[in-house]
Every structure is written in structure tokens, then in C-alpha cells.
Amino acid sequence: MKHTTLAFGLAAALLAGPSGALAQHEHSDMKIASLADGGGDLAIEYNFDAIVRTDFAGLFGPFALYSSVNPGFTPIDDEPLEGLWELDLGSAIDMIVVTIDPSLQLQLGATVLDSAGDFAEIGTHDASGEDSDLHKHPTFRLFLDAAEGEFSEGSVSFKLRGDPGNATI
Numbered sequence: 001m002k003h004t005t006l007a008f009g010l011a012a013a014l015l016a017g018p019s020g021a022l023a024q025h026e027h028s029d030m031k032i033a034s035l036a037d038g039g040g041d042l043a044i045e046y047n048f049d050a051i052v053r054t055d056f057a058g059l060f061g062p063f064a065l066y067s068s069v070n071p072g073f074t075p076i077d078d079e080p081l082e083g084l085w086e087l088d089l090g091s092a093i094d095m096i097v098v099t100i101d102p103s104l105q106l107q108l109g110a111t112v113l114d115s116a117g118d119f120a121e122i123g124t125h126d127a128s129g130e131d132s133d134l135h136k137h138p139t140f141r142l143f144l145d146a147a148e149g150e151f152s153e154g155s156v157s158f159k160l161r162g163d164p165g166n167a168t169i
Contacts, residue, residue, distance in 0.1 A: 032093060032125075032134065032160065033076035033084035042093070042160050043084055045076060051153075054142050064144045072137030075125045087125040087162075093134060094119050094161045101154035108138040119161070 030046040054066035073095075075087050087093075095108060096119040106113040111120035123134040144152050 028071040029074040029135070030071050031074055031076040031084075032087060032122075033081075034087050035083065035085070037085045039088050039091075040085075042087075042162050044160070045081065045084060046071065052140060054140060057141075060143075062145055066142040066144070068140045069137040072135065073122050074130065074135040075128060075132050077128055086128070087134075089125055090163075091125045091134075092163045093122045093125070095122050095138070096159050096161055098157040098159055100156040103143050103152070104154045104156055105141040105143070106138045106156065107141070108136060113138075122160070 030044045033043045033045060035041045035043050052068055052071065054068040057065045057067040059065070073093075076084055077086070095113070097106070097113050097116055099116055100106075100114060104114070108120040108122065111118075113120060122136050123132070125132055125134045127133075140156075142152065142154055
């Protein structure tokens, strides 16, 4: 089957708030899917208008560090949802940073992503849902040159790249 490429960036905003002011954040995932049964362009099911809230993690010199592991990535379930289909088994997916604010950093496995062009492997689709190697949660970090409790925002845009079985989003 022939696969085409559709490329554009998706953004997630990060918001730091005072320690203790934010409740524990629920587990959330960006669901990776294909736009065609049997392979095709990649798609993500997620509310990209949602703000990713981070929790105070500690002071490092003059910097306050805020961190979150949500949202993560996971393959969409077996059943198609609104024209989205499960990835082919064996599909390897990478995350590539398009833009990132200087105060932000992502870590996926051992790989730190803090510059445009940085990339890391998310995983390979080998099962459905949380049992898949593709179910990963990057660590989102926001470094502020401010005291604990200061508010700030930052954003990162990224794209996903699949192997030849699935194209880029």
C-alpha cells in the first residue's frame, strides 16, 4: 500500500502554578492512529487546546523546576473512532521537536529534547492500549528564573514520524 506524508506541528502549552495549588493531574494520553485501515497518514486524537499543568518539583540554584508526565502517547484502541484506525503492528513512531520555548525541556526515555530538530523514538506498536511499547509518557519540564509559586507559560510544537507503514503528522 502506498503511503503519503502529511506534516504539521501540534502544540501543547505548559503552565506552572504554586505548589499545592494544583490537584493531582489525571492520567491522559494523546492517542496515535492511522487515517486508513492497514496504514496511512498518522493522526492524533487529543484536545490540544487543553493546558498541560505542571507541579513544583524543586529549586535548582535560582531556577524553580515544574514537571509533569501527562499527557503521554498511546496507540488508539482496536476499534476505529471517527475515521481513525489502529496503527499496523510493528509501526515505529518518533517525536520530532519543531519549536520549543527556551524554558522548556522534554525527556523521552534517556533522550532530552530542548531544541528544534531534536527527536526521540516513542516506541513500536506491538499491542493495544497501555500494554503497547508505544504507550510512553515524556517528562515535560518548565524551568523558571523565579521563586516557587510564580506563574508562567511555555509551548512546544512537535510532529510525529512513522516508519514507511505510517507517514508523518
